[in-house]
Amino acid sequence: MNGVGRQGQRSGAPHHQRQYSDNFLETSSNGRWLQSAGLQHLHSNSSIPPPSQDYGYYGGGGGGGGGQGSRMYRNGQRGYNEYYMEPSTPPYDSRRKDREDSPNEFSPGLLDLHSFDTELIPDMPVSGMHDVASQYYPSRGRSFDDSEPYINNKQAERARLPENNLLKSFAADKEKASSVAKIKVVVRKRPLNKKELAKNEEDIIDTLSNSVTVHETKLKVDLTAYVEKHEFVFDAVLNEEVSNDEVYHETVEPIVPIIFQRTKATCFAYGQTGSGKTYTMKPLPLKASRDILRLMHHTYRSQGFQLFVSFFEIYGGKLFDLLNERKKLCMREDGKQQVCIVGLQEYRVSDVETIKELIEKGSATRSTGTTGANEESSRSHAILQLAIKRAVDGNVSKPPRLVGKLSFIDLAGSERGADTTDNDKQTRMEGAEINKSLLALKECIRALDNDQGHIPFRGSKLTEVLRDSFVGDSRTVMISCISPSSGSCEHTLNTLRYADRVKSLSKGNNSKKDILASTLNLKESTNVPLSSFLPTASAFEDDMNDTWPVQVEKEEYDQSEEVYDDPKTSWKRTGKLQQYNVSTSEDNVRKPNGQSKWMGMPKSHSRNSNSDDDLNALLQEEEDLVNAHRKQVEDTMNIVKEEMNLLVEADQPGNQLDDYVTRLNAILSQKAAGILQLQNRLANFQKRLKEHNVLVSSSGY
Numbered sequence: 154m155n156g157v158g159r160q161g162q163r164s165g166a167p168h169h170q171r172q173y174s175d176n177f178l179e180t181s182s183n184g185r186w187l188q189s190a191g192l193q194h195l196h197s198n199s200s201i202p203p204p205s206q207d208y209g210y211y212g213g214g215g216g217g218g219g220g221q222g223s224r225m226y227r228n229g230q231r232g233y234n235e236y237y238m239e240p241s242t243p244p245y246d247s248r249r250k251d252r253e254d255s256p257n258e259f260s261p262g263l264l265d266l267h268s269f270d271t272e273l274i275p276d277m278p279v280s281g282m283h284d285v286a287s288q289y290y291p292s293r294g295r296s297f298d299d300s301e302p303y304i305n306n307k308q309a310e311r312a313r314l315p316e317n318n319l320l321k322s323f324a325a326d327k328e329k330a331s332s333v334a335k336i337k338v339v340v341r342k343r344p345l346n347k348k349e350l351a352k353n354e355e356d357i358i359d360t361l362s363n364s365v366t367v368h369e370t371k372l373k374v375d376l377t378a379y380v381e382k383h384e385f386v387f388d389a390v391l392n393e394e395v396s397n398d399e400v401y402h403e404t405v406e407p408i409v410p411i412i413f414q415r416t417k418a419t420c421f422a423y424g425q426t427g428s429g430k431t432y433t434m435k436p437l438p439l440k441a442s443r444d445i446l447r448l449m450h451h452t453y454r455s456q457g458f459q460l461f462v463s464f465f466e467i468y469g470g471k472l473f474d475l476l477n478e479r480k481k482l483c484m485r486e487d488g489k490q491q492v493c494i495v496g497l498q499e500y501r502v503s504d505v506e507t508i509k510e511l512i513e514k515g516s517a518t519r520s521t522g523t524t525g526a527n528e529e530s531s532r533s534h535a536i537l538q539l540a541i542k543r544a545v546d547g548n549v550s551k552p553p554r555l556v557g558k559l560s561f562i563d564l565a566g567s568e569r570g571a572d573t574t575d576n577d578k579q580t581r582m583e584g585a586e587i588n589k590s591l592l593a594l595k596e597c598i599r600a601l602d603n604d605q606g607h608i609p610f611r612g613s614k615l616t617e618v619l620r621d622s623f624v625g626d627s628r629t630v631m632i633s634c635i636s637p638s639s640g641s642c643e644h645t646l647n648t649l650r651y652a653d654r655v656k657s658l659s660k661g662n663n664s665k666k667d668i669l670a671s672t673l674n675l676k677e678s679t680n681v682p683l684s685s686f687l688p689t690a691s692a693f694e695d696d697m698n699d700t701w702p703v704q705v706e707k708e709e710y711d712q713s714e715e716v717y718d719d720p721k722t723s724w725k726r727t728g729k730l731q732q733y734n735v736s737t738s739e740d741n742v743r744k745p746n747g748q749s750k751w752m753g754m755p756k757s758h759s760r761n762s763n764s765d766d767d768l769n770a771l772l773q774e775e776e777d778l779v780n781a782h783r784k785q786v787e788d789t790m791n792i793v794k795e796e797m798n799l800l801v802e803a804d805q806p807g808n809q810l811d812d813y814v815t816r817l818n819a820i821l822s823q824k825a826a827g828i829l830q831l832q833n834r835l836a837n838f839q840k841r842l843k844e845h846n847v848l849v850s851s852s853g854y
């Protein structure tokens with residue numbers, strides 16, 4: 154079964170090879186993120202390296218391209234540094250001695266509660282905003298490296314436009330930034346690995362556009378096999394052929410410009426052990442740094458922005474500085490509930506080479522071990538932060554204040570109790586701690602999902618760090634990594650369900666898209682006999698175009714019971730549902746006054762809905778709807794059961810197990826009550842329908 158991912162979607166674009174054979178000279182997408190941030194004028198085509206190539210620098214499966222990639226990187230980098238960077242040499246090299254003496258060049262700063270300001274700098278005037286590129290080179294394709302020689306008189310004149318024009322340009326960037334989704338959830342499927350191939354494990358994941366389908370083989374009581382299909386829709390789904398470059402384009406690239414707009418952004422990878430989190434996360438900070446430096450040295454030139462890097466891990470519930478010989482760190486909360494990490498060293502950097510070395514050093518220091526599922530498993534949560542700072546009021550004698558921050562979190566992999574039987578005591582203890590923190594993360598997600606006033610961020614060190622990602626003017630990208638193998642089916646479903654839950658958190662911001670996505674997800678879990686298990690692209694398309702989204706959206710969003718109480722209006726609204734395509738009509742978006750799209754359907758579509766066929770179809774749809782909901786509730790219960798298992802793993806002295814159990818029990822009862830309510834509604838619906846039937850036949854229809 155071949156997954157068809159985003160590649161297929163990009164018509165006309167050259168087909169990307171796997172990570173190890175990336176097209177190093179590919180420029181078609183170089184300007185995409187700039188475009189998305191309204192900065193397309195910075196698009197480069199020549200003397201600097203493209204912003205997001207994968208240089209094969211990091212190991213793993215991508216190693217094949219290392220040689221060429223590294224060469225390309227060095228060549229390109231030279232050109233880049235010549236223009237923008239102070240001369241730089243690696244941080245721990247004796248050749249650097251002269252630079253190390255200069256605190257401005259490469260200065261590890263010891264951070265404490267006072268100097269590590271997690272609070273963003275107040276909005277500052279942007280006088281003297283240096284936006285040469287947007288003034289001089291509005292067209293795509295011009296490299297900003299060679300901007301100066303091309304300035305002609307007209308352009309120079311434009312450059313002298315009053316300052317309020319520059320302010321407008323800044324405001325436009327800001328506006329563009331606000332259009333980036335608050336939470337973006339992306340799924341990445343990795344290829345089958347050697348171990349899985351050796352065991353003849355099947356690829357059970359299909360991807361199409363931004364939907365992913367898991368084909369779960371199950372047995373009936375009479376032992377006949379059948380396949381249960383679980384469908385999910387996310388903001389993006391990346392299949393096994395997608396390169397790390399493409400992952401960057403899809404995830405981090407659009408949020409890079411936003412951190413100059415006083416925003417904290419976080420990208421984290423989630424998934425079972427061995428699913429590809431580290432492989433996915435490792436290249437991202439370097440790619441982002443490259444883009445940040447470009448912006449700093451061009452669009453925001455002379456603005457006094459500085460870039461700082463820090464890298465630490467959470468291992469066994471404790472924090473360690475990965476750039477300072479694993480020094481133990483403390484986490485504190487200040488009066489404004491901002492989390493500060495006392496003692497964390499952060500490095501001021503101004504060139505990509507240095508950042509690369511810091512990342513490599515930190516990664517090498519990270520705690521890894523071997524688990525049953527991954528020989529080089531990350532046993533900690535690693536957090537790499539890129540902070541943009543600026544001197545307040547241009548006063549360089551004062552410590553610079555934080556402008557924005559981009560955090561990369563490579564979570565340790567989740568494991569089931571069943572996977573850990575081969576592990577030694579240490580590994581099991583680590584696993585318990587990892588599961589405990591992931592459980593705390595899920596608790597927070599659930600609390601946010603339920604709009605609970607209290608979000609238990611203090612449940613673990615991990616959630617304390619992640620607090621920034623979910624509150625205030627933040628942007629979050631979650632990359633859910635999944636294995637394609639049949640042996641990982643249960644894990645994969647758990648990962649996708651939680652990803653789905655995180656996605657639902659962004660509904661408020663991105664209503665139309667998310668409503669559609671969310672409703673489509675409710676189509677998941679359709680049973681099909683094994684014999685009919687022949688998925689095709691067209692079959693998927695058919696599925697996507699049916700009427701489910703409309704119905705489920707109503708079920709999910711319409712809290713107004715009166716919509717159901719009036720059979721007459723209900724009939725008018727629901728007749729010929731197939732004609733309404735959720736994804737295209739503005740009317741379909743839920744209105745602020747609580748009315749659903751149903752109330753706003755065009756009259757011309759509301760007429761001929763009185764035939765028996767329609768009645769039966771409607772009844773069938775309603776039944777299907779309730780069944781789908783019931784299935785979803787069952788799935789939720791399965792998740793809770795799975796969490797119970799995690800809980801047992803996390804059962805360490807001092808953990809408040811009872812609290813967890815009580816909360817999980819409450820969720821279970823709530824879900825059970827939900828099922829009951831749905832059943833009652835169905836019964837009520839059927840009763841009203843029968844009455845209506847009688848009415849319709851007696852009136853001569």
Ligand SMILES: Nc1ncnc2c1ncn2[C@@H]1O[C@H](COP(=O)(O)OP(=O)(O)OP(=O)(O)O)[C@@H](O)[C@H]1O
Pocket residue numbers: 172212213214215342343344346393424425426427428429430431432433524527529530531532564565566567634
């Ligand atoms: N998309 C991919 N293409 C090729 N190889 C991959 C891909 N994703 C992961 N791999 C390979 O799979 C193995 C496991 O990946 P990785 O270490 O990133 O998993 P992980 O989720 O970080 O695991 P853990 O949680 O145990 O640290 C590595 O050898 C990696 O190179």
